[in-house]
Amino acid sequence: MAADGTSSVADPDAVSSAAPVGRAGEVFRAFLVLGCTSFGGPTAHLSYFRESFVARRRWLADETYADLVALAQFLPGPASSQVGMGIGWMRAGWAGLLAAFVGFTLPSALLMAGAALGLTALLGPEATGLLAGLKAAAVAVVAQALAAMASSLASGGRRAAIALVCGALALLVAGPAGQVGAIALGAGLGLLLEPASGALASRDPLPAPRRRTGFALLAVLALVLVLPGPLAALFDWPALDLAGRFARAGALVFGGGHVVLPLLEAETVGRGLVSETGFLAGYGLAQAVPGPLFTFATYLGALAPPGGWGGALLATLAIFLPAGLLIAGALPFWSRLRALPGARRALAGVNAAVVGLLGAAFLDPVLPAGVTSGATALVALLALALLLAGTPAPLVVLGAGALGWLGL
Template identity: 50%
Template structure:
């Protein structure tokens, strides 16, 4: 016993640091600490998921030293692989590792609430003053959405469709969505992309790394993944059985959160198909909110809070915003917590990586179809509109300006053109 204690005490400091880094996910902080850290980031994290990941690395790897760079990169790889909002899922995983389940919830709440509150307030304004939704400034927000979605298609296409095969998968997915303009067409395009990728795409090898304990047991992970799948089946069945419009919308938003690969922009067509055709949200209000969502910090999935706020029918107001905000984020929470203990073995499977490559290519096509309808068709009505959209796209892609600045300039241009 004494000899073992002596060996432990005599271990080199670097070896102790390395061991601590591997086990950095062991809960050793408080939920309040996690909430305050993520609340600060939720107030300042502009720029989208990639920028969010940079903020997280600066705060939690460099400044607070909650984990090392390799552990952080492994978490990022996992969350890019999974469906759902990648940056929010990285935050949830960091909170779980720091303070257990309360830490995961506090990380989500701190990062999400600032933008959700801002969008709920904007939604209340749109609902109360009808003229606001028809104003020139709001039309400018819709034009800004054209440029922002076009930038997303451009950037994702270059990254996720690097060869002819994957570019072809994206084109076929776009054609399928345009031919079947519903949530069924979008889900079908993603499934077809997975099958095509599994059968035809060649994926590179994943280097071998040591397994890490992320603070979630495999039995708990399996239970969470089972709950995720059960809710995907049970919620639509309950909505159909009870004929409840509110439950049907909640089921639809849950499905959107569970099936979205490729970031927040890809959720746009799924949500549009869920709320606009049935008249729950007008297309003008939908696109105005999407433009406004670009001007707030935090995850783009908080757009769901705005939609719930402006929705007609059973849901509506801040209560509906809160309900749909939870509905769209729950799948991402379940899938990242459930996948953590299985990630190291899953990521090495060749078939899984090929299917994911096909899915990623398909979501580019889904987003490209959404760029045309509803984004372009609802926002571009004149040469002036096209000029504003083209200028905004140039600022984003060539000038590399902040989306916040581009949204503000587009809203101003829309207001001036309407005078």
């Protein structure tokens, strides 16, 4: 332990065997509390983490935490979950990384799986109003997220143009190809159009696994993204194919959890595995639970064949696996990545592209599916007004569902 109370790691690959089991338990308990109480999305989660692990427990220094956040934002995947995994790893090695993931994810995953299975039982005429209210709330949530992301990630004419071009590509090219193409186009346009700037600010290297471990983890990630489809076709395992699709969605998300919406919509609704109504109702519910928004995949896994609790578990592990492999695999190379002269420009283009992706998802399917009548339009507008006024999203979603149950 360093003099300032932070964790010091001399030989990080040895941490997993040297750290006491009690440290992993300590990490699990701390993140379980946060998983039960962390409402508000990724930005709020990062604030909770800093308060809990930097200011209060002093597990790591403020500068180390800031660098870990920068790495998570540079990488694709759920930023807050990746930061949590990184904190767990620094505290208790690989067992700590797993403990942080399970503790932070378990509460919302259980809630979303239970909601999906309960929704399946309720999908009768009596649930029509409830679902309409939840879909209207989803319209408001996505609209607010789109406005916030556009103001921070696509401000100015150049970045707004990148967002529009990439959003148009996502609308014109259906499915994952359009999503991946938009992200790649955004990175290329950022390199071409963004003004030259220095590399990301340099700090002391983060505690990290050895480079050979990083290479091995990134190689495993490549296999996770490539092999499930061919293996599923060879052995006729549709569940493995679905897991691969969730893993690819988890590996392609830049710019926050909301951006997973178009990727998962293409892989589930677009393939006829989940109804559009069930999809948007679940997305609305995801705003009402604490923890990572990526547990929306848990809900979809419970609905898509084979479904049930097994499908929920499979989807959860699949969508978060790339996040863990990326954060641990990239740590040894972060100091070099941040020194690349084009890193900041490419990242700016990718961030603008994800605004376009979210805008495309808002236009199709969120808006037409969520606003189907004058009454649902009023609910969506009321929900948006409450969100903009600072009302917590869980209360807005639950209120919209109640309004739908009573009056739609």
